[in-house]
Each structure stands twice: as structure tokens, then as C-alpha cells.
Amino acid sequence: MKMLIGFEVHQQLTTERKMYCDCPTNYQDVKPNSNVCPICTGMPGSKPMPPNERAVNAAIEIALLFGCEVITDKPIYIQRKHYDYPDLPSGYQRTSLPIGLNGELQGVRIREVHMEEDPGQYDPTLGTVDYNRSGVPLVEIVTEPDMHSPEEARRFLRQLVRVLEYSGKVRPEAGGAMRTDTNISLEGGGRVEVKNINSVKGAYRAIKFEIVRQKSKLERGEPVTRETRAFLESQKITVSMRVKELEEDYRYIPDPDIFPLIIDNARVEAIRASMVEPPYLREQRLVEQYGIEPAAASVIVSERELADLFEVVAEEIDPKLAAIWFRTKLKKVLNYMKLRAADVRFTPKQIVGLLRMVDKGEITPEQGELVLRELVKRPSDPRRLLQKLGLKRLRPAELRAAVAKVIRANPGAVKDYLAGKEEALHFLAGKVIKLTHGRADPRKIVELLRAKIVGEK
Amino acid sequence: MGEVTKAKLEAIRNGELSAVENIRQALERISKLNPKINAFIEPNHNAISQAEAVDKKLNRGERVGKLAGLAIGIKSNINVKGLRATCASRTLEGYVATYNAEVIKRILREDGIIIGMTNMDEFACGSSGETSAFGVTDNPAAPGHIPGGSSSGSAAAVAAGMCDLSLGSDTAGSIRNPASHCGVVGVKPTYGLVPRQGLIDLAMSLDQIGPFAPDVYGVALLLEVIAGFNPNECVMLNVKGVSYADELEAELKGMRIGTSPKFRELTDPKIMEVIDSAIEKFHDFGAEIVEVELPHLEKGLPAYYLIMSVEFFSATRKFDGRKYGKRIEDVCGDEVMRRILRGQYISRKEYRGKYYQRALQVRTIIREELMAALEKVDVIVGPTVPKLPHKLGTSLTPMEMYAYDYLTAPTNLASICGGVIKAGEVDGIPVGLQVQGKMLGEGEMFRVLRAYEAVE
Numbered sequence: 001m002k003m004l005i006g007f008e009v010h011q012q013l014t015t016e017r018k019m020y021c022d023c024p025t026n027y028q029d030v031k032p033n034s035n036v037c038p039i040c041t042g043m044p045g046s047k048p049m050p051p052n053e054r055a056v057n058a059a060i061e062i063a064l065l066f067g068c069e070v071i072t073d074k075p076i077y078i079q080r081k082h083y084d085y086p087d088l089p090s091g092y093q094r095t096s097l098p099i100g101l102n103g104e105l106q107g108v109r110i111r112e113v114h115m116e117e118d119p120g121q122y123d124p125t126l127g128t129v130d131y132n133r134s135g136v137p138l139v140e141i142v143t144e145p146d147m148h149s150p151e152e153a154r155r156f157l158r159q160l161v162r163v164l165e166y167s168g169k170v171r172p173e174a175g176g177a178m179r180t181d182t183n184i185s186l187e188g189g190g191r192v193e194v195k196n197i198n199s200v201k202g203a204y205r206a207i208k209f210e211i212v213r214q215k216s217k218l219e220r221g222e223p224v225t226r227e228t229r230a231f232l233e234s235q236k237i238t239v240s241m242r243v244k245e246l247e248e249d250y251r252y253i254p255d256p257d258i259f260p261l262i263i264d265n266a267r268v269e270a271i272r273a274s275m276v277e278p279p280y281l282r283e284q285r286l287v288e289q290y291g292i293e294p295a296a297a298s299v300i301v302s303e304r305e306l307a308d309l310f311e312v313v314a315e316e317i318d319p320k321l322a323a324i325w326f327r328t329k330l331k332k333v334l335n336y337m338k339l340r341a342a343d344v345r346f347t348p349k350q351i352v353g354l355l356r357m358v359d360k361g362e363i364t365p366e367q368g369e370l371v372l373r374e375l376v377k378r379p380s381d382p383r384r385l386l387q388k389l390g391l392k393r394l395r396p397a398e399l400r401a402a403v404a405k406v407i408r409a410n411p412g413a414v415k416d417y418l419a420g421k422e423e424a425l426h427f428l429a430g431k432v433i434k435l436t437h438g439r440a441d442p443r444k445i446v447e448l449l450r451a452k453i454v455g456e457k
Numbered sequence: 458m459g460e461v462t463k464a465k466l467e468a469i470r471n472g473e474l475s476a477v478e479n480i481r482q483a484l485e486r487i488s489k490l491n492p493k494i495n496a497f498i499e500p501n502h503n504a505i506s507q508a509e510a511v512d513k514k515l516n517r518g519e520r521v522g523k524l525a526g527l528a529i530g531i532k533s534n535i536n537v538k539g540l541r542a543t544c545a546s547r548t549l550e551g552y553v554a555t556y557n558a559e560v561i562k563r564i565l566r567e568d569g570i571i572i573g574m575t576n577m578d579e580f581a582c583g584s585s586g587e588t589s590a591f592g593v594t595d596n597p598a599a600p601g602h603i604p605g606g607s608s609s610g611s612a613a614a615v616a617a618g619m620c621d622l623s624l625g626s627d628t629a630g631s632i633r634n635p636a637s638h639c640g641v642v643g644v645k646p647t648y649g650l651v652p653r654q655g656l657i658d659l660a661m662s663l664d665q666i667g668p669f670a671p672d673v674y675g676v677a678l679l680l681e682v683i684a685g686f687n688p689n690e691c692v693m694l695n696v697k698g699v700s701y702a703d704e705l706e707a708e709l710k711g712m713r714i715g716t717s718p719k720f721r722e723l724t725d726p727k728i729m730e731v732i733d734s735a736i737e738k739f740h741d742f743g744a745e746i747v748e749v750e751l752p753h754l755e756k757g758l759p760a761y762y763l764i765m766s767v768e769f770f771s772a773t774r775k776f777d778g779r780k781y782g783k784r785i786e787d788v789c790g791d792e793v794m795r796r797i798l799r800g801q802y803i804s805r806k807e808y809r810g811k812y813y814q815r816a817l818q819v820r821t822i823i824r825e826e827l828m829a830a831l832e833k834v835d836v837i838v839g840p841t842v843p844k845l846p847h848k849l850g851t852s853l854t855p856m857e858m859y860a861y862d863y864l865t866a867p868t869n870l871a872s873i874c875g876g877v878i879k880a881g882e883v884d885g886i887p888v889g890l891q892v893q894g895k896m897l898g899e900g901e902m903f904r905v906l907r908a909y910e911a912v913e
Contacts, residue, residue, distance in 0.1 A: 038556050042775050044549065045536045045558060047654040047690040080771055091774020251804040253813070256661035256768055257653075258691045 001215065002187040005153045005207060006145035009160060010138050010179040011170040012118065013058045018135035019117045020048035020094070020258075027121075027132035040135035042089030047257050051078070055115065055137035056099075056261060058169035060271050062139050063100025063113040065163055065278045070100045070268045075260035081250040086129050087122040094255055095140075099263070105163065106280070108156050109144040116140055139170065145183060150207040153182070157200045159280070166279045166304045172340075184210045189217070189224030194238050196230045206231040209238055282307060290319035296327040306331070306341035312348040317355050325355060329369050333376055346379035354382040364441040394439045399432075402440075403448045406431045414453055425449055459910040462527075462675035465621055469526035472515065476508035476526030476570065479621075483528035483572050487619045494595045496614040498533050499541055500573035511568050522567030523682055523702075529564060530614040530623035533574045534581055535666065536655040537561050540571070544657050545589035546579045547788035548776045558655020559690075560624065560666050560683040567682045572620045575610030580773070581631055581659040582792045583607050584861035585847070590790065593849055598640040599886040602846040605635030605861070607659075608669070612639040615669045622679050623669045628659045629761050630841070630865025632667045636877040637841035637889025642906065643669045644676045645865075647896050648872035649694035651680075652687035658772035660765035661692075663869040673878065673907045677701035680899065694897065701903050707911040710743040714905065715834030717751045723863050724843040731881035731888045732840045735909065739838070742908055749830035749837060753822055757867035760819035762859060763803060764870075767813050770800025795855065820870045827871040827893070835901045840864055841877050841891040845884075864891065874899050878906045879913075 018025055021039035038046040063070050076099060080092040096115040103110030120134040141160065147153040161178065164170045180203050185191040192214065194206045214224045229238040242248075254260070277285070279301040286297040286307070300323065301307045313322045330351075334341065354375065358368040363386065374385045394402075406428055407414055416424035425446060432445045468474040484500060491497050501507075511526050531537055534544045536554035538561075543549045561571065578588040586594040586609025596604040597617035604613045608625025612635030615623050625632040627645035636643025644667045651666045658664060668679035681701045686693055716736055721729055740746050773793075778784030786797065803812035830837060843863050847853065868875040873896050880890035890909065894902035 043536075043555060044542060044544075044552065044775070044781075045534070045554075045655045045657040046556075049689050050691045082771060082774055084774070084777060086779055089775060089780070091777055092771060249806050251771075251801075251806070253767060253771060253804065256692070 001218075003148055003211065004145035004183075004185050005147040005150075006183045007141075007143045007153070007157065007160075007203070008181040008183075009141045009157075009164075010116065011164055013055050013137040013139055013169055014171050015052055015054045015058065015137055017052055017054075019052050019055055019115070019137040020135055022049070023135065025136045027130075027136065030132060032128070032130035032132060035132040036134070040089070041131045042091075048094070048255075051258065051261060052137060056263070057267075057271055058137075058167075059099045059113060059115045059139050060263065060268060061169055061275045062141070062164065062167055063103065064268070064272055064275060065167055066100070066103035066105055066110045066113065066141065068100030068103035068110060068113055070263060071098060072263050072265050072268060075262055077254040077260045078258045079252045080255050081252055083248055083250060085119070085122070087119040087134070089120065089131060089134055093117060093119060094258070096261065099261075106156050106159050108146040111142045111144050113139060113141050145185070150204050150211065153207055154200060154204040157203055161200060162279050162302060166301075167276055168304065182206060184214070186211070186214045186218060186224065189214050190226030192224065192226070193228045194231050195228060195241065196233075198233065202231060202233055205236045206238055209236060213238070276304065279304070279307075286310075290314050290323065292319055292323035293327075296323040299327045299331055303341040305344065309341065309344065309348060309351075313352055313355070316348075316352040317359065321355060321359055325358075325368075325372075329365075329372055333369070333373050337376060339376065344376065346375045350375060350379060350382055357382065357386075366438065366442070370438075390437065390439070394436055399436065399440050399444070400448065402432050402435045403445065403452055406435060407449070407452060417453060425453075459672040459674060459907070461671045462621060462678065463672075465527065466525065470515070470521070474526075476511040476515070477505060479526050480504050480508040480528055480570055480572065483620050486617070487573065487614075490597075490617050490619055494597055494613055494617055494619075495592050496576055496594055496597075496610040496617065496619055497530065497573045498543060498545065498576050498591050498610070501537075501540060501571050503539070504528070504570050504572050507570050511570070514568070522569070523678060524564060524567040524569030524622075527569050527621040528572040529569045529679075530572055530575045530611055530620040531561070532608050532611050532623070532625045533577050534626055534657040534659075535561065535624060536657070537571055537574065540574050542574070542657060543591070544580045545577045545591050546785070546790075546793070547590045548783050548785045549657075549781055550590065550783075552781050556655065558666075559652035559687050561655065563683050564679075569622075569679075569682070575608070575614055575623060575625075577610055577625075578607035578631075579790050579793050580657070580769070581607040581626060581628060581664075582769070582790075582796055584630065584634055584858055585853075586610070586613070586635065587849070588790050588792050590788075595849065596639055596846065599638070599846065602848055602886060603638065605638035605842070605846060607631040608635050608643075611669050612636055612641055612643065615639070615641045615671055618671075621670075622675050624666055624679070624683070625669055626656055626659070626664055626666050627865075627869065628663045628665075628765065629862045629869050631659075632669065633841050633865050633868075633875055633877040633889065633891060634861055636669060637879075637891070638846045638887060640879040640882075640887030640889070641669055641671055642673055642676045642876070642878050642910075643667065644680055644876040644899075644902075645868060645874060646680060646684060646899060647694065647874040647894075648869070649692060650684050650696060650699075650874075650897065650899070652683070652685075652690055652693065654687060654690045658768070660768035661772065662768060663761075663765065665869070673903060673910050674702055674705060676876070677705055677903050696897065699899070701899060704900065704903075705907045706904055707908040709739060709905065709908045712744045712836075712901070712905070713747050713834040714739050714744045715747050715749040715830055715837040716839055717749050717754070717830070717837065719751045719754045720839040720864065723755060724840045725845060727883045728840050728843070728845065728888050731883060732838075732890060735880040735890045736838060738909065738912060739905070742912075744905075747834050749833055751826055751830060751867075753819070753826055754867055755863060756819050757823045757870050758859060758863050760816040760823065761862065761866040761870060762799075763812050763816035764820060766796045766800035767804045768800070769796050770804060773797055792855070792858075823867050824871040827867060827873060831873070831893075831895045831898070835894070836898070836905050837893045838905065839891055839893075841889040845886050845888075868893050872896060874902055876902050876906050878909055880909070
């Protein structure tokens with residue numbers, strides 16, 4: 001069955017000041033209603049300040065990252081979108097006409113990029129409103145309904161989030177900073193918009209639920225009505241909010257208190273010249289420039305700081321080795337510690353030092369991983385860490401002695417191995433590893449064990 | 458004529474009259490006259506201590522501001538920290554301003570004393586001063602008649618000598634109409650000349666704060682204090698450091714003064730008689746009188762009422778009952794309700810092209826027409842209101858009430874400036890002459906107003 005899926009994604013921009021006043025935007029770190037002024041609380045008679053230039057620049061950059069054409073030399077009106085809700089201090093939200101149009105990402109057309117302001121936060125249980133968030137600038141990205149399965153939608157949304165995070169212009173996806181509306185329609189049914197989605201996972205689940213719901217309706221011969229639904233994260237279902245006929249009329253008017261934005265070409269070009277390389281382009285470049293695997297490149301560009309680090313390291317040592325380490329070991333350690341590449345405190349020189357030791361066979365990859373873990377926790381010179389962890393590689397004589405000792409102590413296992421039981425060798429190897437506190441290369445241990453047992457026979 | 462404000466300022470500076478004494482006199486006059494005139498909603502109880510501070514500066518020989526010691530009344534839709542900005546509405550009857558409007562900051566910087574908050578039509582919706590939730594205002598110049606509106610209290614207070622100067626706001630005539638009916642001087646500045654930060658909205662694209670005074674010097678002085686760019690708001694003209702008061706000249710030689718046959722079509726002949734004789738005087742002073750065409754002038758009024766209603770609907774959404782106690786629709790008067798409902802109706806998606814957009818097109822036509830006329834002349838003079846003020850308590854249909862704005866609304870639609878000075882009387886009722894100037898043509902406008910004042 002043919003299906004069409006599209007998104008409207010909202011994310012907060014990382015400016016220090018709000019969109020139309022000078023209040024700070026760190027609303028999560030401060031007491032309720034402390035980052036407020038007459039403007040962002042909509043006090044009678046207050047007037048917006050001129051729009052935050054940094055926020056506008058960020059929106060332009062995001063539009064460019066999605067390959068949009070930025071609207072230049074034409075007035076971009078800031079509109080008032082009227083609706084009645086306790087978190088909205090003036091009874092309308094300010095939302096711009098498109099800043100960018102006609103972009104594309106992973107084959108999905110981006111219809112437009114525009115700006116909005118965040119409302120306050122309403123607590124229905126307490127009946128209170130915290131206006132700290134009110135007026136924080138948002139960017140909204142609207143796609144065409146170009147996705148045709150929940151999996152495709154999820155892939156796209158992940159990529160979109162990655163580009164946004166990459167830009168460094170949006171707040172990381174935390175504390176509900178990303179909000180997505182999804183529209184889903186099946187052939188023969190009305191378009192359904194699902195609101196209240198806060199994550200990629202949530203979007204995937206909501207779409208899956210909707211497809212099942214709409215499909216079964218259509219199969220029963222019932223119409224799928226055009227409506228707006230809300231996603232309930234806890235139950236993973238959607239419920240009806242309002243049908244099309246009752247849809248709110250926002251009575252848009254250009255805000256008479258704000259001159260429209262006019263963006264000139266020089267400004268766009270200046271932003272283009274200094275903006276980050278979007279991850280999908282960087283991924284291609286890493287593959288071509290360093291000759292690494294596409295899969296590794298994909299992992300490396302997943303975080304901008306990870307890719308930045310990689311490129312510094314790849315100048316010093318074999319990029320292919322670095323790529324394998326970044327893709328498997330470093331990413332694994334960071335994930336395990338719930339860290340992002342941006343949190344990494346060790347220097348490029350330190351990780352280069354570590355990889356050199358591995359490259360020269362001074363330590364085993366396993367030992368290297370232990371050092372890496374320590375490096376992430378307490379950055380220091382890798383050689384010092386090696387010593388601290390007691391991981392200096394064994395001298396060959398020490399290893400040979402340990403192997404001999406284990407063989408002597410486990411005649412049963414030796415016999416089993418000689419009888420053809422390969423697992424017995426692994427058992428013995430385990431004993432050696434234990435005896436040597438993991439300071440020897442397991443491959444070398446197995447080799448020595450085999451040679452010794454077979455040689456003694 | 459025209460020396461009242463200057464004389465008062467000099468008396469205060471010379472020490473003949475202390476600021477405290479001036480304020481005390483104003484407060485006494487308010488307590489004596491206000492029960493009848495009802496020009497003030499609330500006096501400022503800190504006015505005396507503010508005046509003491511000014512006197513202290515004077516006694517120490519320190520420099521004082523341009524408005525030192527003058528008693529200034531403020532329309533109740535302008536935020537003055539610590540005083541109620543009620544908009545003469547039950548919706549905001551308990552709203553005490555938490556901040557000063559930019560114009561108030563500028564007045565205080567020049568040592569002006571805020572004497573109190575004046576009465577007005579509710580949310581500036583009215584042309585008579587009768588729609589206030591705090592009762593009607595009487596006309597001190599023609600008792601028993603409306604003072605005009607919506608800045609009814611600010612005009613009446615100056616006319617009755619309850620304060621030296623006052624601020625009003627003008628969206629389609631709300632300063633000029635009561636100035637005309639009360640026989641005082643009032644000015645609607647060029648849109649974007651005076652900061653609106655702190656002015657509670659009627660229609661944002663038309664509202665402008667402006668001064669009232671008993672004389673031209675007074676309005677010129679107060680305007681130069683409040684005018685000029687404010688970096689903290691968007692829709693402003695980039696004008697810095699204007700001065701009008703010291704440059705007032707009565708010289709009209711070489712000036713081209715426009716008038717239009719359209720005014721006669723729309724105006725009571727008795728009023729036109731007064732205006733005609735004023736225009737004759739301009740001719741006698743050496744100005745050239747030029748007729749200009751304003752063929753669509755009367756279409757400004759319906760366009761205004763549509764645009765204003767849409768903007769007013771938007772502006773009042775914040776009075777939802779959650780923050781300021783009472784939801785506007787639950788407690789407002791008929792005229793406010795009428796405008797909200799009209800705005801709500803015509804801003805509906807399906808009517809967009811039909812009303813609001815067309816009204817904006819008419820606005821463009823009116824603006825172009827006035828701009829073209831002002832290419833040919835320096836100012837356009839004519840009547841302010843087409844009819845004499847009715848007696849308080851007379852019942853008017855909405856259209857009859859709106860008709861007061863025919864001649865003043867186009868000024869706002871065109872974003873130009875307009876000032877009013879008493880031209881004469883009809884049956885003892887003041888009639889104001891309106892002088893409309895170009896965008897930022899306040900200088901020429903003041904010159905014409907001052908020339909008229911000087912001979913009277």
C-alpha cells in the first residue's frame with residue numbers, strides 16, 4: 001500500500017539571548033520565571049526588540065546545510081499565529097515566513113526552513129507557567145511527504161538530527177528540545193498529522209501505530225478522516241485531537257511591531273563561507289581522502305567533534321588504523337560511558353601515542369582498549385597510563401614460563417586437547433591470561449600453548 | 458499668546474515658583490475640579506516627592522532638565538511604573554505597571570513630574586470620552602459636551618489647568634479630536650518618531666504617542682523630549698536628537714499651504730466658516746494657499762476601522778483572564794467588544810482577501826494621495842472634526858460616532874504628522890484647525906501652528 005510520510009521538525013537554536021529580548025536562554029538551569037522581562041512575558045505595552053541577528057544567521061546556516069535557497073532581498077515577514085493556550089503570554093506566537101526554500105536531504109525534499117519563538121512551559125497539574133523558555137528562538141524544518149515507510153522515515157530523521165547537531169546551531173536533543181510533527185497518509189485515506197513527538201524513536205513508533213490504525217480502517221471500508229492526533233509516548237499510541245473541520249484558524253497577520261527581515265546576498269555568502277561541512281558531504285570526503293571504509297566514515301562523522309578529532313589523528317598515523325579504532329573501540333568506550341565526542345578531554349597527541357604503541361606491537365589491541373578507557377576517564381600520557389594499569393607487555397621468557405606452568409597444572413585439559421577437543425585449548429589460554437593478568441597477547445598465548453603441547457607429545 | 462508654558466518653566470527656574478508649589482497647585486486643582494470633569498483616573502501620590510528632588514537640584518544650582526517641575530498628565534494606556542495603566546477598562550483595573558514606557562523614562566530624565574493617569578475611552582476605542590469604565594469626562598471648554606476622544610482626560614486636564622502638559626495617543630485622531638473639542642494644542646507625530654514601547658496597543662501600525670499643551674511651545678518641547686530613535690524596539694525611524702521648541706518661528710513667507718475642497722464636502726458649514734477665516738489669515742501672513750486633490754479621503758475611514766479591528770483583536774488576545782484577572786470579552790464595554798468581534802470575524806482565513814487585504818490596499822491609496830499632495834505643498838490645513846461635539850449622554854449609532862474620525866484617520870493611514878490648534882468657536886464651542894505635515898515634517902507643521910497662535 002502506498003504511503004506518504006512527511007515531517008515538521010522544531011529545534012531550539014543555541015543563542016545566548018532570546019529572539020526578541022535580551023533575556024538569557026539557559027532556562028533549564030535557573031529558577032522558574034527568572035529569565036524574564038516585560039517583552040517575553042508579553043506585559044501590556046511591551047514591544048519586541050529587533051530580531052536576534054545570531055538566531056537569524058543560525059537559521060540561514062541551517063537552510064544552507066539542507067541545500068535550501070535562502071530568500072534574499074525580499075521582505076520576510078514575521079507573522080502572528082494566534083491561539084489560546086496558557087503558555088503563550090500574548091495569545092500569539094511569532095513565526096517567520098520561509099527563510100529558505102526547496103532543499104533536499106537523502107532524497108527527501110525540504111519544503112522550507114523558517115523561524116519561530118518558543119512559548120513558556122505550562123504545568124497543567126499545578127496550573128503554573130514558567131516563562132523562562134518563552135521567546136527562545138526555534139528553527140522549523142518542513143519536508144515534503146517524500147518518505148514511504150517507517151524505516152525510511154526513521155533513517156531520514158536520524159540524518160536530519162545529525163545535520164542539525166553538526167551545525168552546532170541547535171540545542172542537543174535533550175529536555176524536549178526537539179519537537180516533531182509527522183504527517184502520514186495511506187492511499188485512499190485522509191492526511192493525518194501527529195503532534196507531540198519528542199524523539200526519533202517516538203516518530204518511528206507513532207508512524208508504525210498510525211499505519212496499522214489507518215490500514216485496518218481502510219480494510220474495513222471505513223474512511224480515514226483528515227485530522228490532527230497526539231502521540232502518547234507512554235502508551236505508544238496516537239489519539240485524536242481535532243478533526244479538519246474544527247481545525248484552528250490562526251488568523252495570521254504580519255506583526256505590525258516588527259520590520260520584516262531582509263537578508264542580502266553578501267550575508268548569505270559570508271555564512272556559507274564559514275559554515276561547517278555537512279556530515280553527508282564530509283562522509284564522502286573522508287572515504288575519498290583517507291581511503292577508509294564507508295561504514296567507518298559514517299560512524300566517524302556521526303558526531304562533528306569525533307570527525308574533527310579523527311582528521312587530526314589521521315594526519316599523524318595510518319588513517320585506516322585510526323578509522324578502525326574510532327569506529328570500534330573509541331565509539332564503544334564513549335557509548336559505554338554515555339559520553340559524546342564533545343566531552344572528550346584527552347588530546348589528539350595522547351591518542352596518537354596510544355595508536356602508535358598498538359601499531360608497533362608494543363601492546364596488544366586489548367591492552368590498548370584498556371588504556372583508551374583510562375584515557376577517556378583520566379587523560380594522561382598513554383605510556384604512563386600503561387604503567388599505572390600494570391599493562392607493560394610480558395617478556396617472552398615470562399610468558400613461556402606461564403604457559404609451561406599452566407600445562408603442568410592441567411594435564412586433563414591437555415589430554416582433551418590432544419584427543420581433538422579444541423575448546424580445551426581455550427580453557428588453557430584463559431588460565432594463562434589469568435595468570436599473566438592480561439598482559440600477553442591472546443593470539444600469542446594460543447600459539448605458544450599449541451606449540452608446547454604438540455612439541456611435548 | 459502662547460507664552461504659558463515658557464513662563465511657567467522660567468518661573469520655576471528663577472525660583473519664583475518652586476516645583477513643589479507647582480505640583481501642589483496642580484494636585485489642588487485636580488482635587489477641586491476632577492469630581493466634575495473626571496479627567497484623571499488616579500493622581501500620582503509620589504509627585505510631591507519627585508518635585509522636591511527637582512527643587513533640591515535647583516537650590517543647589519545644578520543643571521535641571523527641559524521639563525523641570527512641570528506637571529504632566531499621562532493617558533492611562535501608557536505604562537508608568539507603580540501607577541495603574543488601566544486603559545480605562547475593567548480588564549486592567551488592577552494592573553499596576555511594572556516598568557516605565559520609554560517616553561516616561563525620557564520625561565523623567567528631563568525632570569518632568571508625572572501628575573497622574575488620565576481618563577480615556579476604553580482601550581482608546583471611542584471618539585467622545587464616553588466609553589471609559591471610570592465614567593465620562595466633561596469638556597472644560599464647553600461644559601456638558603463631550604471632550605472628544607479617545608485621549609479625553611489628557612485634553613480636558615490641560616484645558617482645565619489641572620496639569621501643564623499631557624501625553625495622549627493617536628490612532629485615528631485620538632489626540633487631535635479632543636484637542637479640537639477642548640481648545641488646546643495637540644500633536645500626532647509622524648509614525649515611528651516616538652517610541653511606542655510601553656504604550657498599550659489599539660492598532661500597532663497606526664498608534665503614536667503625542668503631546669497636549671495650552672500652547673505650541675509646550676507641545677514642541679514635550680515632543681522633542683519624547684521623540685527619537687529607541688534601539689530597543691523595531692518599528693522606528695532612525696531619527697536622533699530632534700529640537701523644535703527653540704526653533705519656533707512664526708514666519709510663513711514663501712510657505713505653500715494646501716487645502717482641499719474635499720474638506721468642505723465632509724464638514725459642517727459652521728465649522729468651515731471658522732476654518733476658512735483661519736486660512737485667510739495664512740494668506741495675509743504671506744503664505745501661498747494651494748488647492749490639492751484628495752479624491753479618496755473619505756474611504757480612509759472604513760479602511761481604518763477594518764485594519765484597526767484586526768490589529769486590536771490581535772493585541773487583546775493577551776487579556777485572556779489568566780494574568781490580569783478579567784478576560785476582556787467578559788467585562789469590556791460595547792465598543793471594545795464590537796471591535797474585537799469585527800476583528801475576529803474579518804481576520805478569518807476565508808475572508809482574508811475580502812476585508813483586511815483590501816483595507817490595506819485602500820491604505821496604500823490614501824498614503825500615496827496624501828504624499829502626492831504634500832509634494833506640492835509644505836502642509837495641508839483644514840478642519841479637525843467634521844462636526845461639533847455632541848452633548849454628553851446623547852445616544853449615537855456606531856457609524857455616527859465613527860464619523861468624527863473622517864478627517865483625522867487618513868493622517869495615521871499615511872504615517873504623516875498632524876497638529877491641532879484652536880481656530881475659533883462656534884456657539885461657544887472650540888473648533889480646531891488641523892495642520893498635516895509630511896513624514897518628519899514636524900518643523901513646518903509647528904511653524905504654521907505657531908504663526909496662527911502668534912496673531913490670535
